[in-house]
Amino acid sequence: MEAEVQDYTQQLHNLEEKLAEHAQKERQYKEEYEEAGRVHAESIQRDSSITNKLEELKMKLHEGQRNSTKRHDVLEFVKRKKKTAMDEKKKCEREKKEKDVEINGAQGMAQQRCERVASARPAKDLEQQIRNMEIRIQQGTRSNVNVEDVSRRYHEAKTKYEEIKETVSKMKSFSKRLEKTLNDRQERYFKFRKEICIRLKYFFVMNLSQRGYTGKLDVDHERRHLSMQLNVDTSGASSDTHDVRTLSGGERSFSTVCFICSLWNIMESPFRCLDEFDVFMDLYNRRITMNLLMEHASQTPRQRQYILFTPQDMSTFSKKFKNIKILQLAAPERQET
Numbered sequence: 001m002e003a004e005v006q007d008y009t010q011q012l013h014n015l016e017e018k019l020a021e022h023a024q025k026e027r028q029y030k031e032e033y034e035e036a037g038r039v040h041a042e043s044i045q046r047d048s049s050i051t052n053k054l055e056e057l058k059m060k061l062h063e064g065q066r067n068s069t070k071r072h073d074v075l076e077f078v079k080r081k082k083k084t085a086m087d088e089k090k091k092c093e094r095e096k097k098e099k100d101v102e103i104n105g106a107q108g109m110a111q112q113r114c115e116r117v118a119s120a121r122p123a124k125d126l127e128q129q130i131r132n133m134e135i136r137i138q139q140g141t142r143s144n145v146n147v148e149d150v151s152r153r154y155h156e157a158k159t160k161y162e163e164i165k166e167t168v169s170k171m172k173s174f175s176k177r178l179e180k181t182l183n184d185r186q187e188r189y190f191k192f193r194k195e196i197c198i199r200l201k202y203f204f205v206m207n208l209s210q211r212g213y214t215g216k217l218d219v220d221h222e223r224r225h226l227s228m229q230l231n232v233d234t235s236g237a238s239s240d241t242h243d244v245r246t247l248s249g250g251e252r253s254f255s256t257v258c259f260i261c262s263l264w265n266i267m268e269s270p271f272r273c274l275d276e277f278d279v280f281m282d283l284y285n286r287r288i289t290m291n292l293l294m295e296h297a298s299q300t301p302r303q304r305q306y307i308l309f310t311p312q313d314m315s316t317f318s319k320k321f322k323n324i325k326i327l328q329l330a331a332p333e334r335q336e337t
Contacts, residue, residue, distance in 0.1 A: 009082060015075045022068045029061045193221065196266050203265045204228075207258035210292050211285070215241060215255070230255055249280030257289050261296050275309040286312065298323070 036054045110116070119126070201217045208215050208230070215230035229241035232251055244255050257277055264272055274293075278286045297306045314326050 012075060012078045012082060015071055015078060019068065019071050019075060022064055022071065026061070026064045026068060029057060029064055033057045033061055199266045200262050203262035204258055207261050207292060208255070210258075211254060211288050213255075217259075228255060228259065250282050250285040253277060253280050254285050254289055257292065261292060264296065264300075270303060271305050271307065273307040273309070276311065277308070278310050278312055294324070 033054065036057055107116075197219050200219070204217050205215065213230055213232050215228060218225075218227045218229070220226075228244040230244055230247060230251070231241045232247060244252055247255070257274070260274065278289060281289060293306070293308065297304070314328075
């Protein structure tokens with residue numbers, strides 16, 4: 001509507017300019033006509049061409065007057081159109097204000113009943129749903145259904161739903177925090193386990209070097225498998241490692257003690273016990289093993305207590321190391337049959 005008004009305004013402006021132009025021409029033609037009339041009155045006998053010119057100017061004058069009248073009529077028509085368009089615009093603005101008031105009132109009434117629900121459904125579908133709901137309400141009224149009771153039950157159910165929804169939301173948030181905490185603990189656990197394995201392998205190699213042996217530990221956490229590979233060639237002629245099961249009894253016992261001492265280095269335990277660890281050892285390996293155990297015990301803090309059970313004689317070690325107490329049990333009496 002505003003664009004139409006602007007168009008009519010522009011046309012009116014153009015016509016006014018043309019009307020002013022024709023008025024100027026009309027005055028010019030009129031002046032020429034009057035001048036020609038004077039000349040014609042004075043010299044009508046002498047120059048017949050002036051008469052022709054005068055007739056021509058009359059025709060132009062009449063044509064200019066007709067054009068001026070026509071443009072004046074067009075100007076009036078455009079003015080009437082502009083006025084009609086302005087009236088229509090004002091009418092539309094009034095209707096818009098009335099509709100805005102109706103919409104605001106309807107929105108206020110709707111918000112008193114429930115919160116605004118965002119929906120992408122077309123208005124026709126919503127109107128049809130409203131009509132269906134009104135029909136159901138009327139049917140419920142005719143069937144003696146208590147609307148207040150239904151409304152009360154609806155609000156109770158809605159309140160319970162909101163409470164359950166809030167509880168579920170809190171539980172989901174708590175579950176996410178627990179999951180994050182668990183992932184952090186697992187990450188720290190795997191890192192700690194890796195560091196422990198590195199320390200275990202290091203101490204195992206260091207303990208083997210007390211006897212001149214070399215070897216390695218392979219720890220497979222996925223299969224929960226531990227394997228020890230040893231090279232008992234102290235001459236250095238061979239660098240091949242062998243599985244501990246292929247070694248002699250004394251070598252297996254020594255490697256087991258080295259492994260246990262390595263575990264003690266990475267564990268925090270106040271009591272550390274070994275039972276009959278030197279049964280299959282010869283005197284040389286037993287001496288090396290006992291020196292390893294005693295040195296390990298003497299280098300640890302006083303809060304640790306070592307208890308070693310062995311059927312072998314320990315008198316020679318009590319003289320070499322301090323803070324050692326030997327408790328020797330009497331030999332059991334055996335009845336001869």
